[in-house]
Every structure is written in structure tokens, then in C-alpha cells.
Amino acid sequence: MCSYQTRIEKAKKAIEDAEYILLGGGAGLSAAAGLTYSGKRFTNHFGPFIEKYGFTDLYSSSFYPFETQEERWAYWAKHISLNRYEVGKTKLYMNLFNLVKDKKNFVISTNVESQFEKGGFPSDKVFEIQGDYSYLQCETGCHDKLYDNELLVKEMIDKTVECQIPSNLVPKCPVCGGEMDVNLRKNQFFVQDEKWYESDMLYKRFVEKAETKKIVFMELGVGFNTPGIIRYPFEKMTYYSEDATLIRLNKDHPEGLVENKNKTISFTEDMEEVVSVLIE
Template identity: 70%
Template sequence: MNANYQQRIDQAKTAIQEADYILLGGGAGLSAAAGITFTGKRFTDYFGDFIEKYGFTDLYSSGFYPFETQEDKWAYWARHIQLNRYDTGTTQLYLDLYDLVKEKQHFVISTNVESQFEKAGFASDAVFEIQGNYGYLQCEKGCHDTLYDNEELVKKMVAQTVDCKIPTSLVPNCPVCGGAMDVNLRINEYFVQDEQWQMSERLYRSFLQTSENLNVVYMELGVGFNTPGIIRYPFERMTYHNERATLIRLNRDEPAGIAENQHKTIAFTEDMSQVFRDIERGNT
């Protein structure tokens, strides 16, 4: 085993053991490492007909496709949601992460939208899914702030999809304005932040205030630069301003941070599951 790797593992073990609070920041790289990938066999096996019809190359870019009809749009999105939210069970990586921090005061802020944190055992009031959730629909224009559970409808849509279309009878309409519906994802200015979202934000702010200037570990997990202002930059800033803070960054491609935090940052580019297991092994 690489000596430097073992040194970093030991440092991370100690930081977590001594922490009063742990703040987890989950990005797309965490779910990708857990197997929730948007390319490759997982994509081609499940979306072959859409690939043939539209020339899709991955699940990320296909989400921006300008479908001509609501029947086309919901045939795609129902299958996208079914795969990533309902067919994908609890992943081992998220379970390992929960085991690593469950005995500590912790909170999660995540840009991921597939509910893996809650599936793994994290309490719902300790998770802030700031970018939305695949499991809910909203008015496309955000005319009101209610979200609607979509599991039953999504399963009907998937079951009744023919030639990449759903029946018109299954197309959802806003119960208030009568307009189109959308997935509750932060894709434009109409993103609905319902009462639960507002409560999660307040709990997150409260966690930040409670842990301020105390012995905190910020664990940044697979966070890139698509939305750095949500997790990456705030974690860097809070580490810089707290002499007792430690930043543990797991990022295969972009581990480097600001120079001022180098002495307080433990960076890993190695396989996340291996890192979690090696840290946990020293904490039991």
C-alpha cells in the first residue's frame, strides 16, 4: 500500500474520531462512484429505443433535449426517473458512508437528486437535497409551491410507453393553473422550493451556526465545478475561517484546493469505497 495513502487514511481516521460535527457534501461523483452512472452499459441497456430514435449519448445531455410533445417528454423522463430513483436500490457506497459517520453529529447537503442518502439510513431531517428530487413533480412555471409524489404515475408511464411515447391520458397537468408539469429539478427560475425544502435549508443553516468554530470535519464527496458555489467553495471558505476544521476531499479528477487550506486538507483520488472501508476499519 502506498505510504502516502496510509498516512492520509490515518489522518482522516483521527479527524473523524476527534470531530464534534461532520458536514457531508455530496456531488455527482459520489453517485457515479456508487454505480449510478449516466453513460455506458447502464444507459444503453435501458434506453436503446431512445438512443435509436433521438441519437442520445448519455443521460445527462438527453435531459436537455427539446421534446416536441408532452407525450415524448414524459416517456423519456418517466424511464429516467424509474431507473435512477425507483429501480436503483440502496447502494453499498452510501451504506459505507453512513456507517462512517452515524455515531457523530452530522448533516448532509447534496446536489444529488436520487435519495440515496435517505435510502442508506440518513435521517430525512439531516439531509438537504438543494437541487430537488426525482421523486416529485411540480408546476412547470412554478405557479404554486406544492410538490407531488410521482412514483405511481411514473410506473404507469413506463409500463404504457410505446414507440417512445406515453398515452395522452397520462400526461400530467398542473392542478392549479392547468399548465404542464415538470420534474422537481433546479433547471430554471421556476424551481419550486416547497415547505420541506425551506425547512431543510433552515436546518442546514442551524447546523452551520451550531458547529461554527468548533472541531468540524467537512467531507466533500465527488463535487466538481458544475455548481461549485453550493458545496466546494463554501467548504473551502469554512475550512479557512475555522482553525479547528479539517477538509476531507474525495475527488478523482479535481482534488486540489486553495493553497491556504493545504495543511488542513486531506485529499483522496483513490476509489471511494476503498477509502471509506479503510477509514472505517480504523474507527471500529
């Protein structure tokens, strides 16, 4: 790997010369921005749940088999609120917007906390393919409408007692009467509403327009939980695009296709520092 300064200069030049920039955001990006799922951020906000259920982090606790809906929604209300409503704009996401705002750009992200939009990216240039903390859906996907949850989440938190919400606040599907769920892709019942399909179409159109142009793929904190969404497609498009550069910011998995070696600029350094230097 070249020196840090050499990689910075190469990345700056690639961004400067690019006509199109496609950003791919993964969990490592939000963690770098401060939205961590463990450590003090977790223990400072989930003390009662840690004591009652033995939770160790926000990721594993999201799979906990709660015995009642009242317990389940007390947890999820706090989880959603902390990651979607209690956190404002973050410096890293705002810097990313400032880095690419003068180029034709688009975002595809597996993150679900809407930080790209908070950071300045227009909603029609962001595809949150895995869902959005802001919405509830029918648990069995009986229909394709999503429901804004901000006011309900706030009320749930205000009325939580001993890690439970009142029964009258447990959300029910207005169509089938069954349970509701957070709009996150975790099983075959994930709801893709009209906006989801519109974002999917806009993403595909962007890629089609950019594939023969000078393009930069910026892969940001993408691991191997869902590599088929961002990591592998970015590698493939870089390989087949004559004027493509892949800029990968990933402290744990900087490696990529050997065939793309001369087209890839990888950074394992602190992501916030790298992006800050790139906009100087």
C-alpha cells in the same frame, strides 16, 4: 501529496476527533456508487430512445427538445424510474452513514436520487438542495406544492409504446392547467416547498453550531458545475474554522485553496475503497 496510508491515518484521526461532520455530496459520489449516466447502464436501459433520438448519455438527453409531451414524459418516466425507484441502497452510501452515524452529522447534496436517505441518513439531516426525482411541480412554478410521482411514473413506463405515453397520462398542473415538470433546479421556476425551506434552516443551524467546534467537512465527488453550493463554502468554512479539517474525495479535482493546504486531506483513489477503509 502524502502517501495513501498516511492520508488514511490522518483522515481516520480527524473523523475520530470530530464533534461535527458535514458531508457534501456531488455527482461524482453517485457515479462512484454505480449510478452512472453513460456506458452500459445507459445503453442497457435506453435502447429505443438511443435508436430514435441518437442519445449518448443520460445527462445530455435530459436537455433534448422533445416535440410532444407524450415523448417527453416517456423519456422522463424511464429516467426517473432508473435513477430513483429501480435502484436500492448502495454500499457506498451505507458505508458513509456507518462512518459518521456516531457523530453529529448533516448532509447537503446536489444529487437528486435520495441515496443518502436510502443509505440510512434521517430525512431531517439531509438537504437535497437541487430537487428530488420523486416529485413533480408546475412547470412555471405557479404554486409551491410538490407532487409524488412514483405511481404515475410506473404507469407511464407500463404504457409506453414507441417512446410515447398515452395522452391521458401527460401530467397537468392542478392549479393553472399548464404543463408539469420534474422538481429539478434548472431554471427560475424551480419550486422550493415548505420542506425545502425547513431543510435549509436545519442546514444553517447545523453550520452555526459547528463553526466553533471541532468539525470535519467531507466533500464527496463535487466538481465545478455548481461550486458555490458545496465546494467553495466548504473551503471558506475550513479556512475560517480554527478546528476544521476538509476531507476531499475527488479523483478529477483534488486541488483546493493553498491557504487550506495543512487542513485538507485529498483522495484521488477509488471513493468506495477509501470509505470502506475509513470505517475499518
